Amino acid sequence: MELKEIAQELVNGCRAGAAKVRENLDKLYAEDAVSVEAADMGGQGRETHGIKAIHGKHDWWENAMEEHATEVSGPFYFGDEQFSAFFKVDATDKQSGDRFQMEEIGVYHVKNGKIVREEFHYAVEAP
Secondary structure: OOHHHHHHHHHHHHHHOHHHHHHHHHHHEEEEEEEEOOOOOOOOOOEEEOHHHHHHHHHHHHHHEEEEEEEEEEEEEEOOOEEEEEEEEEEEEOOOOOEEEEEEEEEEEEEOOEEEEEEEEEEEEOO
């Protein structure tokens, strides 16, 4: 797939919800992809290596948080190997019951028709 096809598929999947996001992990990501967070969320460290571990990261989020609304803007392109998307999330931490809003920029690096790295930049007012 070309960069713009991958980017649009990822953004459309994020808009569609968790099931499509999961499907896109297997479809759009390299087996050895790396996911990097701006901060250690949930005690898992900042970096996650490999598609199975990235699925695990999504498991943690879905089990720990209740999403009320998510808005996705983009994709925005940078050269022929990178794109980004902007996310606004309204969620509740299931353990504490605290509700928070988060804005996040996802930066995606593409090589050989697959996402090989994603980096999340965000400001969060969380519990």
